[in-house]
Amino acid sequence: MHSSANVSERQSQAPSVAISTVIFALRPGGESQRPEIWLPLVRRIRQPHLGKWALPGGPLGGTESLQDAAARNLRDTTDLEPTYLEQLYAFGGLDRAATQRLVSIVYWALVRPDQADLTRASRNVHWFRADDVEGLAFDHDEIVAYALGRLRGKIEYGSVAYHFLGERFTLAQLRGVYEAVLGRELDPANFRRQFRSAKDIAPTEEVLQGGRNRPPRLYRYTGPHVLPPPAPAGGREHPGRARSLDADHATADGTASRPPSVVAGPGSS
Amino acid sequence: MHSSANVSERQSQAPSVAISTVIFALRPGGESQRPEIWLPLVRRIRQPHLGKWALPGGPLGGTESLQDAAARNLRDTTDLEPTYLEQLYAFGGLDRAATQRLVSIVYWALVRPDQADLTRASRNVHWFRADDVEGLAFDHDEIVAYALGRLRGKIEYGSVAYHFLGERFTLAQLRGVYEAVLGRELDPANFRRQFRSAKDIAPTEEVLQGGRNRPPRLYRYTGPHVLPPPAPAGGREHPGRARSLDADHATADGTASRPPSVVAGPGSS
DNA sequence: AGAAGTTAAAGTCATAATGACTATAACTCA
DNA sequence: TGAGTTATAGTCATTATGACTTTAACTTCT
Known part of the structure; x- marks a missing residue:
């Protein structure tokens, strides 16, 4: 009562x-x-x-x-x-x-x-x-x-990290997202190994030129994007769970051996 | 319209x-x-x-x-x-x-x-x-x-499964929850191995008597319970994240060698 | 009583994933 | 040219996982 x-x-x-x-x-x-x-x-x-x-x-x-x-x-x-x-x-x-x-x-x-x-x-x-x-x-x-x-x-689990980044990004940038969110540093080599075999990320032909070190390769996200919200069946307003869109999993084998093209980076003075 | x-x-x-x-x-x-x-x-x-x-x-x-x-x-x-x-x-x-x-x-x-x-x-x-x-x-x-x-x-991830069960339960019952929710059968031996080392589950001294086979040991959940909702700081209404309550992780070493006591099961005719 | 059937519980083994670490490549800057 | 820095690849030990075998403990059937 x-x-x-x-x-x-x-x-x-x-x-x-x-x-x-x-x-x-x-x-x-x-x-x-x-x-x-x-x-x-x-x-x-x-x-x-x-x-x-x-x-x-x-x-x-x-x-x-x-x-x-x-x-x-x-x-x-x-x-x-x-x-x-x-x-x-x-x-x-x-x-x-x-x-x-x-x-x-x-x-x-x-x-x-x-x-x-x-x-x-x-x-x-x-x-x-x-x-x-x-x-x-x-x-x-x-x-x-x-x-x-x-x-x-x-x-740690979903695909949110990519949405902090642009269409193309380096693995170091992606690692930066994880480090910022998780609040701890991650081993670059292990991080790379894990994400090279990840399902929804694919290497491009390009590298990011203009930094002061070895130019890193650019990757792109190939997994599902979350906007507009994945609507089940006929509804207008519905929650998440975008499992479907994993169409093209460009398993980029061989790309590593081919010479990548170049893209200008922010610091290309 | x-x-x-x-x-x-x-x-x-x-x-x-x-x-x-x-x-x-x-x-x-x-x-x-x-x-x-x-x-x-x-x-x-x-x-x-x-x-x-x-x-x-x-x-x-x-x-x-x-x-x-x-x-x-x-x-x-x-x-x-x-x-x-x-x-x-x-x-x-x-x-x-x-x-x-x-x-x-x-x-x-x-x-x-x-x-x-x-x-x-x-x-x-x-x-x-x-x-x-x-x-x-x-x-x-x-x-x-x-x-x-x-x-x-x-x-697959959280601690929800236990809330389908009573205070004491067998590993077979817990496996039943997982099988019902996931919709597929799980290997009993591997399931056992995994949950024996789980953090928030501890064996009791008792076994469930009254079945028609070897009496299984009873376990209990020692992790956080979710009601009332874990309230951060001073608020009245707040969402989940009950990470805190992992007080007693009764690491039941040696219990396996001691003879367990007995509890009547449902089928004890 | 003894055999058959069933589940509990523990163990084996090959494979996959993970964390810590080393080595080499490719670039800039002094 | 060489020092510094990051990219990238690889090694190795440890741990986790899936498939499977073995033994234990109980009931029920004959």
């Missing part, structure tokens, strides 16, 4: 529903040169929590699916087109907002470094190191922490 | 929020003797979809967290106390319900066979084999299919 005198009034109040998005991007770390996980936050311009930083989000529109709302949200606040967007969790504790009952359905997105640079310049949108965020509005501190945990859990 | 001339009217309509629960239990399969995954459904007693079977659920009360609502839901419809209850996914497609915009936050529960037998006898609550469900109300067919997929994905 969870009914005191005045509770049943509130029972009839419909909770409001909001969509929020945790946007993770890989950015080159300051001195350490190692890439790090960053995310953009927006400053609240109204009460409650006026002036605090918060996850991009807003009320769920009546004409869009949850996924669409999250994607719009992402565009509106950061001008980014999502390459990876997945539902994270629905938060609905009683004490999340002071004035009203609020259910937030939180999505998380992964974007590439070049995309992150395109972010709208504004003093109300700012990027933060994911490990440093603190003092956010509402319960967003905890949401970010949870999202980070999920990211760590998922990377 | 959710778009007439003016969309913005509906935009302001708050969507209603419901909680539904997919309840999985292991039940002995008919002839094959192999345990199978079953779930209870309730018959709809009002429009829409009157008379169809549906997942237990209802509107989100204003005074309970999402998790609490799911647990209440579970009790109300099946008289079951959840031993495992976790958020599955939030469904919010535009076409889920005809008359209104409906967001359903779906939880899934695992219950033990003895619990499943206690289910309220009613012609409006009935158990079905999980693989057979079809023609449910709303989009519940797809929700069940998704839940089954997640269950399969999670069992």
Whole structure:
């Protein structure tokens, strides 16, 4: 019997529903040169929590699916087109907002470094190191922490890492993603061995020229992409599980012996 | 047709929020003797979809967290106390319900066979084999299919299997869970080897007497239990990640040589 | 009582995956 | 030209895995 005198009034109040998005991007770390996980936050311009930083989000529109709302949200606040967007969790504790009952359905997105640079310049949108965020509005501190945990859990296992990178990438860059997410260094040789036999990654004919060392070969991801969400059967809105798309597994044998062509890198002065 | 001339009217309509629960239990399969995954459904007693079977659920009360609502839901419809209850996914497609915009936050529960037998006898609550469900109300067919997929994905990896069983269980019973969920047979010897070295399972001093063969030893699960939901820090409502509770890993060395005591089994006539 | 049948439990063996490490190649920069 | 750095390949011991055999402990059939 969870009914005191005045509770049943509130029972009839419909909770409001909001969509929020945790946007993770890989950015080159300051001195350490190692890439790090960053995310953009927006400053609240109204009460409650006026002036605090918060996850991009807003009320769920009546004409869009949850996924669409999250994607719009992402565009509106950061001008980014999502390459990876997945539902994270629905938060609905009683004490999340002071004035009203609020259910937030939180999505998380992964974007590439070049995309992150395109972010709208504004003093109300700012990027933060994911490990440093603190003092956010509402319960967003905890949401970010949870999202980070999920990211760590998922990377060991799924195909999320590629969505931090561009269409072509070196194994060192890919390893950088893993190191940034897992927070520890990985043996380059063993990492290479493992990913050379991975199913959804294939070497290209090109190498990245312009670095100061031996030019690394470029690879590309050939596995399933996650946007739009893989819809089972006839539905419009459905969850993940994109097992199907493993069409071309270009088992690039022999490519190693053929002389690779060349691509200009960022440092080709 | 959710778009007439003016969309913005509906935009302001708050969507209603419901909680539904997919309840999985292991039940002995008919002839094959192999345990199978079953779930209870309730018959709809009002429009829409009157008379169809549906997942237990209802509107989100204003005074309970999402998790609490799911647990209440579970009790109300099946008289079951959840031993495992976790958020599955939030469904919010535009076409889920005809008359209104409906967001359903779906939880899934695992219950033990003895619990499943206690289910309220009613012609409006009935158990079905999980693989057979079809023609449910709303989009519940797809929700069940998704839940089954997640269950399969999670069992290989997490600690969910134990929540289908009682406090003590034999390795054959545990293997039965895996076989039912994964849908294929597993080698008993290899299965044993793997789980004898598993972190969160420990042999007891007892064996299960009363079968018609050599009495198997009983084991117990020593890992983290998932209810109530592992709350990070001070919050009230928070998602999974129960890594902490691995306190006692009773590394039962020597127990094999000591003569185990005996426990009566179901068939002790 | 004894043989047959069944499952529990332990062990064998070849193969695959993993972690730590070494060696060589290819490039830039001083 | 040589020092420094990363790319890439390979070695080796350890561990995990799948298929299979063997022995133990119990019930049931004759």
